Amino acid sequence: MFSSGHKARHHNESFSKYRAGKSSSKRKATGSFRDGSTSRREEKVEKQSLSKAHQSPTLTSAIVTLCVGTEQRLFAAHEDVLCHSPYFLAACRGQFFESASKRIDLPDEQPEIxxxxxxxxYKGDYYPKLEYDKRRSTWVLEDANNGGAESVVYIDGxxxxxxxxxxxxxxxERYGLDELKKLALRKQGLQSGVQCSTILTSARYAYANTxxxxxxxxxxxxxxxxRSRHTFKRSGTMQNEMEAGGxxxxxLFVAMVNHMDDIASTRSPR
Structure with a gap:
């Protein structure tokens, strides 16, 4: 139970100690959780796929203009590169046979994204890039120690x-880029020092858009x-979010119950 006395005191507490790692539960969703961590074999396969995911494009196809966001920011890209996405492949085939403008409007997209x-x-990665630290045998984000990577975005509306x-x-997910989904999930697991309120609003966004x-x-x-339940327990933001429901x-309730069942089963005598 969350007491109202915690509301103002710990509103800005972050979960900097907690990152995506292995959990004790191996139950599958729905209603439970698995945190996306991989085995050593999967790590090896992932390293190979990251390095081979994109070959250098030939850059000989037609140029497509993309009008993005409410401010109508203009981007240009080669048609062959765009068509790695099933979404843009369908857009090109459906639109360009009828028009020579080679323009795609994306009014609901965020230019930064x-x-x-x-x-x-074009490059098989996006800033901040994912780098493999051979000395520590782990993945890291470039500029992570210099504060150069902006981890949050404010979305219109x-x-x-x-x-x-x-x-x-x-x-x-919308554009049908499965390898990019894997990359984004991996990078998200390397973020730290993010406010509890941002985690909860991002979780809601994830539920609304997947x-x-x-x-x-x-x-x-x-x-x-x-994993960071003790920090969230002290957060007034969590209380407000839970009262809103969804x-x-x-x-989360089902996952918590499953987590407690797993702990109980490991402690029970055999």
Whole structure:
């Protein structure tokens, strides 16, 4: 139970100690969680796929103009590069046979996010790039220690900060870019020092912008909240969010129960 006395005191507390790692539960969603961590074999496969995901494009196809956002920011991209996305492949085939303008309007997209999407389509990654630290045998984000990577984005019409990697994951879902979804999920697990309020608003965004059968991002948030439950318990933001309700908190309740059952089963005598 959350007491009202905690509301103002710990509103800005962050979960800097908690990152996406392995959880004790191996139950599958729905209603439970798995945090997206991988085995050593999967890590090896992932390193290989990241390095081979994109070959250098030939850059000989026609140029497509993309008008993005409410301010109608203009981007240009090669048609062959765009068509790595099933979404843009369908858009090109459907539109360009009728028009020679080679223009696609994306009024609901965020220019900052779309810039990262294009960067990925051309280079196989987006800023801050994912780097492998051989000395520590782990993945890191470039500029992570220098504070150079902006981790949150303010979306038009939402008015609250959302983790950039969460928005990119959801955008990749719409565009049919499965490898980009994996990359965004991996990067999100490396973020630290993010406010509790941002985690909760980002979790809500993830639930609102992913289908029910795509549990990876949702499960990441459930596992993260459970691991950092003591911080969230002191957060007035959590109390406000839970009072608002929604499927996120039903899933969180079930995941918590499963987590407690797992702990109980490991402690019970055999």
């Amino acid at each position: 779309f810039s990262s999407i294009l960067e990925y389509l 939402v008015g609250v900060p959302i983790l950039k990697d969460t928005i990119i994951y959801c955008t990749a 289908p029910d059968n795509d549990a990876k991002l949702r499960s990441h948030y459930l596992a993260l909240i459970i 499927k996120l908190f039903f899933d």
